[in-house]
Every structure is written in C-alpha cells, then in structure tokens.
Amino acid sequence: MLVFEPKELFYNSVVVDLGTTGLNPANSQIFQIGAIKPTQKRIIVFNQYAYIEENPAFSIKRIDPRDLKNCPPEREVLREFWDFAQDREFIVSYNAWFERKFLEKRSKKHQLAYEGHSYICLMETFSYFFSTDRVPLPLAVRECLGFSPLSWHDGKIGAYLAFRLFGFFCFLDHTVKIEPLCCFIDHNVQYKPLWAHTFFFIKAIRWKGKVPISSNKL
Template sequence: MRQIVLDTETTGIDPKDGHNIIEIGCVEMVGRKLTGATYHQYVKPDREVDAEAISVHGITNEFLADKPKFREVMQEFLDFIRGAELVIHNAAFDVGFIDTELARNGIKERVHDICTVVDTLAVARKKHPGQKNNLDALCRRYGIDNSHRELHGALLDSEILADVYLMLTGGQTALMLDSRGGSDGDGDQEAGEIRRIAADRYNLAVLPASDEELAEHQAFLKMLDRKSGGECVWLKQSEPQDEELAVH
C-alpha cells in the first residue's frame, strides 16, 4: 500500500475566513517503510499570515513574498498524493484547507475523490483515551526524538508523524503500570510504561535453551508438582499426552 504522510501550515485557523495554506509537506511510505520520496512546497498566500500563526510555525510574510501561488503548484501536489492513503494528524483541518484551496482555484476534485484518509488523532484518541494526543505528547509516549522541533514545519512534522503512525498502528504498545493511580492533571501519564518493539526493527539473536537447561527446568516443574499435590499446570502442558504418544 502506498501511503503519504501529510501536514500543512497555514495563515490562520479557518479557511472560511479567507486563510490560506502556506506550506505543504509530504513523505511517502510503501509497505509501511519510508521510500525517501517527499513533496515540500512553500506557498504565497492571498492574505497576510496572522501573528499568532507565525508564533507557531515561524513562517513570515517576507519569507513567502517570492513563493509560488497555490494554483501554480496544485497539479504537482495532486499528482504526488493521487491514489494514496493519506496519513494526517487532525485530518479535518488539513483536508478542509486543501479542499477550500482547490475550490478557490476552480478544481472540482476534492481530497476524498482521489485519496483515502487516516486521521492519526482519531486513532490515538481511541488507543489512549483521556490522555494528551497531540504530536509532542505522542512523541514522548512512544520515545520518538523530536528535540529538533522548535517550531512547527510541514515537512518535519510529516517525518515525525510517520514514526508516530507506525508506533500507533502496531509497531509498539504501552502498558501503564503506575499503581499510584494519580495524574499530573493533563491526562498524559508516562511513568511505568512497558513498550513492545516491532520484531523486525532489530536483528535480535534467538538463543534456545540447552538440553541441560531444559532438564533442569523439567526437574523444577516436577518439584512444583509434588508440592502442589499434582496441580502444576505448566508440567501438564509441557509433557505430551498418552494419546499423542500413542499416535506418534
């Protein structure tokens, strides 16, 4: 399956108020592995960037002054994502902006016409109910290094989200073992986590028990069986049944 992990930065919060996309970042995965293919583009908006937005992503009006308009890059962008499954954190936000930009520029196609969409925020909320599930919180929860992320950036956030998505969807699970039962007030408990690493992530050596170790283990189970009055279930499971012996 071809997947595109996507993020955008914008001039403000709501495209209905005339706000525009000013940065698009995408990274490609095939078979849950990054291919190295990316799409990254800064876009000159039709309005000034809100000061609040600049404080989040650091992209200024001066920086965008010589960048292409959305209509100049939209075909290349659509060609890159077409037919893929989009992986987006808080997908409604980014898809809403992309669809609005397409409509403004006379394009009839919408994101859902050419792609399927997975919202990692919805996935995270289902998997970690009652906890913080923004990108920074998920990076902390899954041990993903995002120390280089001082400001939001579409391409950088897409690369980080790719790691988060892989962990969310089977690469790792967390089991909270904090018996204190308390919370730091924001629902983002990190203490006592046990994490499972994907089996194919490292080449781990498999060391089978030796004959001597197996014999010692069997002797220990028999001792437990005697002390429990014949109720050692591990011994019963480890020894072949008479019917099986007769067959073989």
C-alpha cells in the first residue's frame, strides 16, 4: 500500500479516457484521447482525434470516419499524449485495464516509448468503496456525485467524468491510500494480487450502507 496526501496524488496524476474502434488493440485503433491534468492554478485539457479508415464502433461512439479525414495519424496523437503525461507518475482512468492495454500496445506498434507510469482504476475503486459489482461510469458518477450523465459520452466527456470521480475519492480523507489492484474473491478480505505495482485502486473507507445499483436506471 502507498499513502499520499490528497493533493500529492491529485497533482501527480493525469486522467484519461479513450475512444477506440473496437476492444482489441491488435486490430483496433485509438481515434480519440481525452485527458485532464490538474495543476495548482487550473486544469489542462488534452483532446485529440486521430485519423481512421473505418470505425466499427460508430453505433456506440457516434463518430463518422469521414469527420476524421484531416486529423493526424494515431502515432502522432499517441506521441503528443505521452509528451502531455510525461510529468505525471499516475494515469487514472475508469477502466484502467482497457486504457493501459490500448495506450501501451498501440504505442508499441508505433515504436513509441511509454514506460514509467502506474495506473489507478476508478472502477475497482468504486467497487471496493461500495462493496458492490463493477458498474458503468455514468452509474458511478450518479452514486458518488449526485448527477446522471448520459450513458453515451466521447473521450473528452469521459475524461471529465472520471476526473470528477477521481477528485471525489482522492479527497475523502486527510490521506489517500492506493493498493495494488486485486481480483476480489468476495468483498471481505480475501483477494489475490494480479498486477502489483502497476495497477492500483484507491482504498477508501468502505461505505457502510448498501447502495442500490441498477443498470436499468441509466
């Protein structure tokens, strides 16, 4: 377990959400990277689209490939993102496994350097905090922040929602603890480490009341 002052972790992180053409980085592309980097004075937003020839995820992400024809290639967008994130130790996202898989495998394909970051998963953080199953980002936002975003969102909006959620968990107490991400056997103390020292979740004090989670309320 690592322990930080809330501001120490908050200002050493960049929050990310991706738009991709599919679920497998071996044959799918990143077409949008939305990222937010907080500083003491303001937040800095990175939002860049990449050119793609086709987009099987059009029905989900509502992106027409014809609108991206003048955008830079994926390699250039990834290079710009790593420059943007180079001064931060932690990459925070709602589904850290998905973001890491795409960021690193697509960077490797383009022969770009990407080593050195750890990842914080907000989905696992929410699951631990409420002792519940993993839920979509809009549901987590509703339960923690009290408003209901649309179930559909692009990378920029996704990064903003994840940023708000990260702030919620980061400033719950006078210290913030992050634990290597685990695969929970149940929601007691039994778990097994998966990616220690690479993936983390915020180990906030667990909510004592049962939170009603229902995906049909989206």
